[in-house]
Amino acid sequence: MSYKQFILVCGGTACESNKGIALFTALKNAVEAHGLVNDVQVVRTGCLGFCEKGPIVKILPQDTFYVEVKPEDAEAIVGEHIVKGRVVSRLLYDKNQSKTNVGIEGIDFYQKQFRIVLRNCGVIDPDKIDEYIARDGYKALEKVLFEMKPEEVTAEVLKSGVRGRGGAGFPTGKKWQFAAMQPAGQKYMVCNADEGDPGAYMDRSTLEGDPHSVLEAMAIAGYAIGANKGYVYIRAEYPLAIQRLETAIAQATEYGLLGDNILGSGFSFSIEIRLGAGAFVCGEETALLASIEGKRGMPTPRPPFPAVKGLWGRPTVINNVETLANIPVIILKGAEWFSKIGTHGSKGTKVFALTGKINNSGLIEVPMGTTLREIIFDIGGGIRGGKKFKAAQTGGPSGGIIPPQFLDVPIDYDNLAKIGSIMGSGGLIVMDEDDCIPDIAKFYLDFTVDESCGKCAPCRIGGRKLLNYLEKICKGTGTLQDIENMKDISEAMCRASLCGLGQTASNPITSSLRYFYEEYKEHIEEKKCRAKKCKNLLSYTILAAKCVGCTACARVCPVNAISGERKQPHVIDNAKCIKCGQCYDVCKFQAVTRA
Amino acid sequence: MANMLQLEINGIPVEVPAGTNILNAAKSVQVRIPTLCHHPDLPAWAACGICVVRQAGSPKLLRACCTEVTPGMKITTHDSDIVRVRRTVLELILANHPNDCLQCPRNNNCELQKLAADFGIREIPFPTDVPSIPVDNSTPSIVLNPEKCIKCGRCVQVCQGMQDVWALEFIGRGEKTRIAPAADVTLNESPCIKCGQCTAHCPVGAIYENDETRKVWDALRDPDKHCVVQIAPAVRVAIGEAFGKDPGTLMTGETYAGLRRLGFKAVFDTNYSADVTIMEEGSEFIERFTTNGTLPLITSCCPAWTDWMEKYAPDFIDNFSSAKSPQQMLGVLSKTYYAEKMGIDPAKIYMVSIMPCTAKKYEISRSENMFSSGHQDIDVVLTTRELARMFKSSGIDFLKLASEDADNILGSYTGAGTIFGVTGGVMEAALRTAYCLITGDAQPPAINFEMTRGMKGVKEAEIDIKGTKVKIAIAHQMGNVEQVLNSIREDRKAGRKPRYDFIEVMACRGGCIGGGGQPTGATDEVRKLRTAGIYSDDEKSKLRMSHLNPDVQKLYAEFLGKPLSEKAHHLLHNHYHSKKVYAK
Numbered sequence A: 001m002s003y004k005q006f007i008l009v010c011g012g013t014a015c016e017s018n019k020g021i022a023l024f025t026a027l028k029n030a031v032e033a034h035g036l037v038n039d040v041q042v043v044r045t046g047c048l049g050f051c052e053k054g055p056i057v058k059i060l061p062q063d064t065f066y067v068e069v070k071p072e073d074a075e076a077i078v079g080e081h082i083v084k085g086r087v088v089s090r091l092l093y094d095k096n097q098s099k100t101n102v103g104i105e106g107i108d109f110y111q112k113q114f115r116i117v118l119r120n121c122g123v124i125d126p127d128k129i130d131e132y133i134a135r136d137g138y139k140a141l142e143k144v145l146f147e148m149k150p151e152e153v154t155a156e157v158l159k160s161g162v163r164g165r166g167g168a169g170f171p172t173g174k175k176w177q178f179a180a181m182q183p184a185g186q187k188y189m190v191c192n193a194d195e196g197d198p199g200a201y202m203d204r205s206t207l208e209g210d211p212h213s214v215l216e217a218m219a220i221a222g223y224a225i226g227a228n229k230g231y232v233y234i235r236a237e238y239p240l241a242i243q244r245l246e247t248a249i250a251q252a253t254e255y256g257l258l259g260d261n262i263l264g265s266g267f268s269f270s271i272e273i274r275l276g277a278g279a280f281v282c283g284e285e286t287a288l289l290a291s292i293e294g295k296r297g298m299p300t301p302r303p304p305f306p307a308v309k310g311l312w313g314r315p316t317v318i319n320n321v322e323t324l325a326n327i328p329v330i331i332l333k334g335a336e337w338f339s340k341i342g343t344h345g346s347k348g349t350k351v352f353a354l355t356g357k358i359n360n361s362g363l364i365e366v367p368m369g370t371t372l373r374e375i376i377f378d379i380g381g382g383i384r385g386g387k388k389f390k391a392a393q394t395g396g397p398s399g400g401i402i403p404p405q406f407l408d409v410p411i412d413y414d415n416l417a418k419i420g421s422i423m424g425s426g427g428l429i430v431m432d433e434d435d436c437i438p439d440i441a442k443f444y445l446d447f448t449v450d451e452s453c454g455k456c457a458p459c460r461i462g463g464r465k466l467l468n469y470l471e472k473i474c475k476g477t478g479t480l481q482d483i484e485n486m487k488d489i490s491e492a493m494c495r496a497s498l499c500g501l502g503q504t505a506s507n508p509i510t511s512s513l514r515y516f517y518e519e520y521k522e523h524i525e526e527k528k529c530r531a532k533k534c535k536n537l538l539s540y541t542i543l544a545a546k547c548v549g550c551t552a553c554a555r556v557c558p559v560n561a562i563s564g565e566r567k568q569p570h571v572i573d574n575a576k577c578i579k580c581g582q583c584y585d586v587c588k589f590q591a592v593t594r595a
Numbered sequence B: 001m002a003n004m005l006q007l008e009i010n011g012i013p014v015e016v017p018a019g020t021n022i023l024n025a026a027k028s029v030q031v032r033i034p035t036l037c038h039h040p041d042l043p044a045w046a047a048c049g050i051c052v053v054r055q056a057g058s059p060k061l062l063r064a065c066c067t068e069v070t071p072g073m074k075i076t077t078h079d080s081d082i083v084r085v086r087r088t089v090l091e092l093i094l095a096n097h098p099n100d101c102l103q104c105p106r107n108n109n110c111e112l113q114k115l116a117a118d119f120g121i122r123e124i125p126f127p128t129d130v131p132s133i134p135v136d137n138s139t140p141s142i143v144l145n146p147e148k149c150i151k152c153g154r155c156v157q158v159c160q161g162m163q164d165v166w167a168l169e170f171i172g173r174g175e176k177t178r179i180a181p182a183a184d185v186t187l188n189e190s191p192c193i194k195c196g197q198c199t200a201h202c203p204v205g206a207i208y209e210n211d212e213t214r215k216v217w218d219a220l221r222d223p224d225k226h227c228v229v230q231i232a233p234a235v236r237v238a239i240g241e242a243f244g245k246d247p248g249t250l251m252t253g254e255t256y257a258g259l260r261r262l263g264f265k266a267v268f269d270t271n272y273s274a275d276v277t278i279m280e281e282g283s284e285f286i287e288r289f290t291t292n293g294t295l296p297l298i299t300s301c302c303p304a305w306t307d308w309m310e311k312y313a314p315d316f317i318d319n320f321s322s323a324k325s326p327q328q329m330l331g332v333l334s335k336t337y338y339a340e341k342m343g344i345d346p347a348k349i350y351m352v353s354i355m356p357c358t359a360k361k362y363e364i365s366r367s368e369n370m371f372s373s374g375h376q377d378i379d380v381v382l383t384t385r386e387l388a389r390m391f392k393s394s395g396i397d398f399l400k401l402a403s404e405d406a407d408n409i410l411g412s413y414t415g416a417g418t419i420f421g422v423t424g425g426v427m428e429a430a431l432r433t434a435y436c437l438i439t440g441d442a443q444p445p446a447i448n449f450e451m452t453r454g455m456k457g458v459k460e461a462e463i464d465i466k467g468t469k470v471k472i473a474i475a476h477q478m479g480n481v482e483q484v485l486n487s488i489r490e491d492r493k494a495g496r497k498p499r500y501d502f503i504e505v506m507a508c509r510g511g512c513i514g515g516g517g518q519p520t521g522a523t524d525e526v527r528k529l530r531t532a533g534i535y536s537d538d539e540k541s542k543l544r545m546s547h548l549n550p551d552v553q554k555l556y557a558e559f560l561g562k563p564l565s566e567k568a569h570h571l572l573h574n575h576y577h578s579k580k581v582y583a584k
Ligand SMILES: Cc1cc2nc3c(=O)[nH]c(=O)nc-3n(C[C@H](O)[C@H](O)[C@H](O)COP(=O)(O)O)c2cc1C
Pocket: A163, A164, A165, A166, A167, A168, A169, A170, A172, A192, A193, A194, A195, A196, A197, A280, A281, A282, A283, A284, A285, A286, A318, A319, A320, A321, A323, A324, A425, A499, A500, A501
């Protein structure tokens, strides 16, 4: 049986939670109702990336791309598009797209993207191994098992120049070499799918959309380093990804692509899933290993590195999901091909989760070296509401705040480090003029203080002190001395914390003090928040000229700070005002002002 | 010969064996890198961040306590940059600490206080906030004050790793991390065996002995009380440390003298009752060994060990020696034999014991057997640390005291009694006497049973008593015991004769010389010196076998009859019962 047409429904978490399942069912029902079950297949795929406009539906082979589709639209898609061949233009991204150009090539969001990691996401049904195999899946594994020696595999990966996508950017080939060099015996391969930065969902989406690419890579890595056992460490909060992984492991095992004596090669490799409880620090590799061993998820000093002494004291390679998803492609297309993509020190592509004040938020994959401007303005469609771009943050709570002057810097590991940020795992948050920098720094510190494991003194105590200072500054009670103290603490945390969490926790502060010092100073000296975010620094007044005396504000004020006769201008008693801003919101005459 | 590596520390060439950490490599060239969480007994926990140093060519700082040297390394341990980072870390720790040193049990003897002094901290630039967490004083032995805790992790590693008790753990995460009894019950409801090793390792005043000096001061002033005292073997080789003496300095006579000055009417020595213990326990062993009784016999002088066994290994209760510990024997004899001979009403006798041990505070009321004189046999136990404080607060110039002797009739001892203070000592003392009693010889061919000595966690040997083979095992440091018990369990399961006949167990590393109530700061170096002090006491003793102690012979002639007599059983033996690991 071969289908003539396919309806792809995005099964990423964002779309699924937006009536995606109902949509999927509705489409299936419509196909059935039209008697097309043998001709048209409805497929639930992984994340298509364009989450901002989800749920997304894509029709193959025409490549028509529908956005913001509701279950009610199912009949139109099947009845109109499939049966009558007429594009439903109201569901297109650009409603005026020409009838002949209805695919993603007409959407800026997909221009400039280059998909290696996400090659299969949104194209195949992640629950069907055959679809993965049909797109060259497990060919790389077959190739290494029958045509390459383990050291050749490692050499190829090293030559490709691929660096770890989990944050630190360590050359993956080198890591494999270290583990391979250890004396033979029990070794382990671990996939780090803990992904816990606020706003990041690259790894989860990859696993949801293309779990086999990661499993295949783990088996390849296992072969290269001499491990026969793998673990995927994933947070229990990602049920869809877990379910797809479970299905994928079962199918691959059934096909003889995992398990004993893979494809008759003599090489055995099995994979188990380990669930994490959702502590950010458990993404740190030594804490992750402790957690797999059933211990408290706390980092331990390195060296010894896991590649030498890891899980249960045995050599262990830990790789990030995205790192691994690159591997089969590197093996099949060759290191040479891969190393042509990207910049001198950073090869290949990077997946980002684009969020914040941007028109098109979503999951994107771009070659290393793409500039922030291209990402934010070309792919992301610019700042929401036509506001002014203020800053971008890469690397989540461990990253720096990047000012507009670096919009044209090609993004790669080394350049980001130079401007005080890090690549991190790929969260990219865009801020506009309504975002207050000390407030943003406070948001991140709040996160790290909450997520610190508490083991080492600099991070456990220093983080709290930094947060207290930021709170003071945002309240308007900070001093310039506080800033000096923050610098000292940041330095000590950065250099004396045990793990990456504490070592990088001060990055948002250090970078923003560097580029947005004025804004801190304004908060401290002028008691002013230019973004009007810090409510303690705001003062509310009623413009007598505009006030009609409707009493709406007085009625809504929770502390009775507003007085005035009906039809007479009202006044706010600033001594009583708690700056909740409710009067500001309720006044229909713009008589309440905020400064 | 270990593989040697060359490197440079502060420009000084260093050669150390591979596997050495930077901290120890620096020590070998007289460079002291400050530490706070690190303790030589324990694997590096790497929590404090005070020990950071710089390696040439790397912008990152390394932790000296847990980083092994590599060939050609160039390390800088001190410059303004490094010291500034350390200082800020220290200021952060102080900003999270009550800093009430004047009221602290570790005042003048605290690793954090010392660092603050060394760094010349004059103010803390950051606002301090200290979480308020209640004190746990539920056990008779130790007090936990989590507010002072700097989360160095030592006590957790000691309790879980060295001692295998798992009474302490970290609870909470991030800034809410705190040290607490496992499962957040009270310490007394937890599996805690009161060994006090946590108190001996805590760098600050967050876990310490339950101070009972007040009770002793009051008793000494009470005209109705006849205060008597005993000192345990291990006290004499450690108390000097509290006054600046080297570990291992024998201070027996000075301690007797000091106690007399405090006002004790009679000063006894636990070594005397150690000799009595050998008479009882040795006879018990010979009886079991020669009549096919339950073997192995396991020593029971250490109350932390008996508590552990009652909780974790009740299948060994029948193997326990029923003989009481020397402390308890002396207690009951003071309120019976001594009282009778001196014509003193035992109700008036107030018996204080000075012990290296916090568990002994628990032992004195652990069962009804501890009241066999008709009164509580021992009224109060002070640790070595508490006694040192009493001496200091009474104005006694301890180091200048002239040596004095113990009192009759519970004060004389043989060398066999004194070695009870070290691992292997009880076994050695028992073997000396058993050899003579079994063979009828006046003395074993070599009085020192070397195979019982040393710091190895489990020592095994086969002793040849004129053709009769006695197989022994000695374990110290609680966490080393399970493997010995497991090997016996294996034998039992296989229906074999157990592989050991006699097992000695002491809960503390090195035995009681490394006890939880000893002056703080014990490391293996210190333990070795204390051990040497004990053996020197043995060497200089005229009599070195318990059964030769004339006062012990007199005790049996005048009072008890013979070892294991009914009276001896009533007064000097006790029972054990299985207990829940968690009391709640
Ligand atoms: C606090 C902290 C959290 C981390 N979280 C993750 C994570 O969620 N996923 C991940 O792949 N790596 C994470 N890392 C990085 C890992 O420690 C490790 O470097 C990475 O998994 C190695 O894989 P790679 O070489 O493929 O990047 C984290 C590191 C730190 C310090």
